[in-house]
Amino acid sequence: MKLLPRALVIDDEPSVLGFVSEVLRSDNWTTTDAESADQAFQAMRAGSFDLVFCDVMLGSTDGYSVLRRFAAEQPEARFVLMTGHGSAAGALDATAIGAFDYLVKPFSVSDVLRIAEFVREQISRRSDAGNPRDLDISSAPGYRSDIPLIGKSPRFVECLKMVGRVAPTSLPVLITGESGTGKEIVANAVHRRSKRADGPFVTVNCGAIPVELIESELFGHAKGSFTGASGDRMGLWEEAAGGTLFLDEITETPPQFQVKLLRALQESEIRRVGANRTIKVDARIICATNRDIEQEVIEGRFRQDLMYRMNAVTIKLPPLRERTEDIPLLASHFASRVAASKVSFSADASKALKSYAWPGNVRELENAVLHAVSMADDVIYPEHLPERVRTNGAAGHQPLHSNGGDPLEVEFDSGGDIPSLAEMEVRYVTRVMQYTGGNKQAAARVLNIDRKTLTRILARGNSG
Secondary structure: OOOOOEEEEEOOOHHHHHHHHHHHHHOOOEEEEEOOHHHHHHHHHHOOOOEEEEEOEEOOEEHHHHHHHHHHHOOOOEEEEEEOOOOHHHHHHHHHOOOOEEEEOOOOHHHHHHHHHHHHHHHHHHHHHOOOOOOOOOOOOOOOOOOOOOOOOHHHHHHHHHHHHHOOOOOOEEEEOOOOOOHHHHHHHHHHOOOOOOOOEEEEEHHHOOHHHHHHHHHEEOOOOOOOOOOOEEOHHHHOOOOEEEEEOHHHOOHHHHHHHHHHHHHOEEOOEOOOOOEEOOOEEEEEEOOOHHHHHHOOOOOHHHHHHHOOEEEEOOOHHHOHHHHHHHHHHHHHHHOOOOOEEOHHHHHHHHHOOOOOHHHHHHHHHHHHHHHOOOEEOHHHOOHHHHHHHHHOOOOOOOOOOOOOOOOOOOOOOOOOHHHHHHHHHHHHHHHOOOOHHHHHHHHOOOHHHHHHHHHHHHHO
16 A cells, blocks of 8 residues: 655644644645644654644744754655745745745645645655655855845745755856846855855956957966966956856857857866966856846847856846835845934835835845935935935836736726725725735735734725
8 A cells, every 4th residue: 555645744833733734634645743843853753754844933943953953864854944924035044954945924725735746746756766855955054144135025035945945056057137136146145055155256247348358357368378468367267266156247248259158168167368278167157147038049149058058047036126025124224234323214215115116126226225324314204215216106106016916906987986095995905805815814914004904994895
């Protein structure tokens, strides 16, 4: 008889513990429940598990400690951390030390089933092939906690999960996103979480180097290779040996140089300009671009084989306008870095920040906050913000989006009576409730209000 896969669920909140266990049992898993880390360790000593769901906060012990114990004693178990206070940095922490996934409460039945099905398929393949788990679990050294990976929006959290998963590997990475979204910061995070963290992190802006100099800058040159080459010179690629080379705006490189770049990536070796021999260089390559690289290939400006070679893993950073819930967090962070004392944002200033489209993304937000701090005392008001932010923000407020989906718009017949603000509030909240499938907790989070306020607005609509 074929044995059912085994799961361990660890949470000191009975409702979550029961929910996850019930979903797994309905999917033909054998489950064991634990309300503390001690109970989890007892269960671990009693038997092995294929899948573990564990809360981050477990009294005196946290879920990360439980994860490390499982990684050491049951490395084949897939480990999922659950938290009610999710953040992108938390997702990075979790996946970088071996978590398979990171769920923010409240999560859905489909979230649990998605993970369970994936692990079930892995168990089946492992049984058929007789192979151990194909993903190493290790804690990367050298993590630097001051890198500002701040946010809690679902799309940004997913990006940071990917960073945590790919960092311990040696795979080349392509980071895409608009200018100012933080591509270099994410590249640095990959490096700092890797086994090369003690090595150099060398950044090259390919668009800032003249075409005729890019080969010499990257690969170096030999003495006498051109006028003014008075001696051998090491290139930036060699400087990155033992660490990471970050090639920003890679699509700006000229086509004639892309052939040499492809060879360097394939062979892990470079040839200095004017030299007769090649040099082996052990450097991890991370590339980034603010362009649509596939369109660049179609239009003949970028080599297709080079695109495939450098993007074993692609991390696509969302623009700031698609992660508006992160704007207050980022703004507070930037303000705290430069203000002599604690500075807060008024409600109107916060609204202006969230309403503005931010074409320059996080970099533009940082500059706007620095401007506001220099103009304000203890509280930042709209008049302290750059004019484009306070005027375009007020006039250009966009309808709410959730995960890049359709806007949640509330319409009324302009030919009839204009509804009151209270009526519009009810209509908008009702529309959000429809969008979240009637989930009050999710709707309250989207609207940035508490559940009591949400219930009161809905009651007002029902009574009308």
